[in-house]
Amino acid sequence: MARNGDGSKRERILDAAVVEIARRGYHSTTVAMIAKRAGVADGTIYLYFKNKEQLLFSLFDRAMGRFISEGKASLEQAASAREKLIRIVELHLTLVGQDRDLAIITQVELRHSLHFMDQLSRTLVGEYLGILAQVVIQGQQEGDFRSDLDPVFAAKSIFGVLDEMATDWILSHRNTRLESKSASVVEFLFGGLGC
Amino acid sequence: MARNGDGSKRERILDAAVVEIARRGYHSTTVAMIAKRAGVADGTIYLYFKNKEQLLFSLFDRAMGRFISEGKASLEQAASAREKLIRIVELHLTLVGQDRDLAIITQVELRHSLHFMDQLSRTLVGEYLGILAQVVIQGQQEGDFRSDLDPVFAAKSIFGVLDEMATDWILSHRNTRLESKSASVVEFLFGGLGC
DNA sequence: TAGAATATTGAATGGTCATTCATTTTCCGT
DNA sequence: ACGGAAAATGAATGACCATTCAATATTCTA
Numbered sequence: 519m520a521r522n523g524d525g526s527k528r529e530r531i532l533d534a535a536v537v538e539i540a541r542r543g544y545h546s547t548t549v550a551m552i553a554k555r556a557g558v559a560d561g562t563i564y565l566y567f568k569n570k571e572q573l574l575f576s577l578f579d580r581a582m583g584r585f586i587s588e589g590k591a592s593l594e595q596a597a598s599a600r601e602k603l604i605r606i607v608e609l610h611l612t613l614v615g616q617d618r619d620l621a622i623i624t625q626v627e628l629r630h631s632l633h634f635m636d637q638l639s640r641t642l643v644g645e646y647l648g649i650l651a652q653v654v655i656q657g658q659q660e661g662d663f664r665s666d667l668d669p670v671f672a673a674k675s676i677f678g679v680l681d682e683m684a685t686d687w688i689l690s691h692r693n694t695r696l697e698s699k700s701a702s703v704v705e706f707l708f709g710g711l712g713c
Numbered sequence: 714m715a716r717n718g719d720g721s722k723r724e725r726i727l728d729a730a731v732v733e734i735a736r737r738g739y740h741s742t743t744v745a746m747i748a749k750r751a752g753v754a755d756g757t758i759y760l761y762f763k764n765k766e767q768l769l770f771s772l773f774d775r776a777m778g779r780f781i782s783e784g785k786a787s788l789e790q791a792a793s794a795r796e797k798l799i800r801i802v803e804l805h806l807t808l809v810g811q812d813r814d815l816a817i818i819t820q821v822e823l824r825h826s827l828h829f830m831d832q833l834s835r836t837l838v839g840e841y842l843g844i845l846a847q848v849v850i851q852g853q854q855e856g857d858f859r860s861d862l863d864p865v866f867a868a869k870s871i872f873g874v875l876d877e878m879a880t881d882w883i884l885s886h887r888n889t890r891l892e893s894k895s896a897s898v899v900e901f902l903f904g905g906l907g908c
Numbered sequence: 909t910a911g912a913a914t915a916t917t918g919a920a921t922g923g924t925c926a927t928t929c930a931t932t933t934t935c936c937g938t
Numbered sequence: 939a940c941g942g943a944a945a946a947t948g949a950a951t952g953a954c955c956a957t958t959c960a961a962t963a964t965t966c967t968a
Contacts, residue, residue: 678877689834707905
């Protein structure tokens, strides 16, 4: 019965959870549905995850872990803050736009309670904002970015724009590619609305 | 009908729902809890609302209705697009920052599920974005805003920044006033990051 | 290969709640 | 003050589902 050893069963459960939760929503998805799609018994879920909520957290961990590691790699290849920001925007939109089901999880399902968001923002999202703030600081030192902006505030603004584009993409059922917005986003972030 | 002298019973139920749902989250709040706080019987809720989900929608309708009507009034007093944008930013942050419980509802609880967000974005949020886009168009005609920006894109970006500030305020438990960010937001929106 | 250790199964459990509706209370016109 | 209509009540219903655990299957060790 049990196939290839190590984490493959756990991975299968996570994959199944992404699909089921994206389609029906966290609260309407039963553990039994996830188990069925993963091809395991209901009880098996509890051998790998403490409970349903932990399973949802694990979904986020896995996705955000990939994001941050790819992000760090990509940033190392960029010298100036300006270039770094461009890469971040592209990476963010590309990764979110790559998997619609996963995007629904990150943009919608992971935000359904204050308790939940609190935990997320304290950990991985916080780390992401920190990286953004660092880039802003670098840009200010290089004289490319205005130095009268609070870097943390700027980081949140950048995140806000990216996050809104991602959510909007999920909600608009058109077949656009999310990363096609990269250039506009970069342009807006650098130049704002004014002439 | 249920509405006598004071339409106050329905209002009391809505008020109670805001408090309970903000504190415990939508899914952990039972209809019985809302009824208790409102001082009515469980069944009475169903004389005013079709079901629990409709009650949540009504919460949003009431809040967003106030927002849009106040917004329109405030916009009429502003002539230039620049002034209008300043007013929108101030109004958005002031209204959200006025009532923490209600803010938790709008920033977190109303975003529970794709289905739910879909309905919101198609209706009132869509209307809000439309107003923002109009202001951008006006600004472009007046020569104050860059005309190479797509107004709908710009509207979403503005909304994204405002929304992120609001969510961040909810999650940071510090005692700041949300509207104190107005000036920074306006400055960022007009000028962006660049020098 | 035996037997122990480990992994998996899935039916049963127990608790939770949204919703209903038979009954009671309040309202109001005459 | 009466009586019928409208409102309100809250206990009962029934559906739902996360989680458990005794039983079974599989893998490992010597």
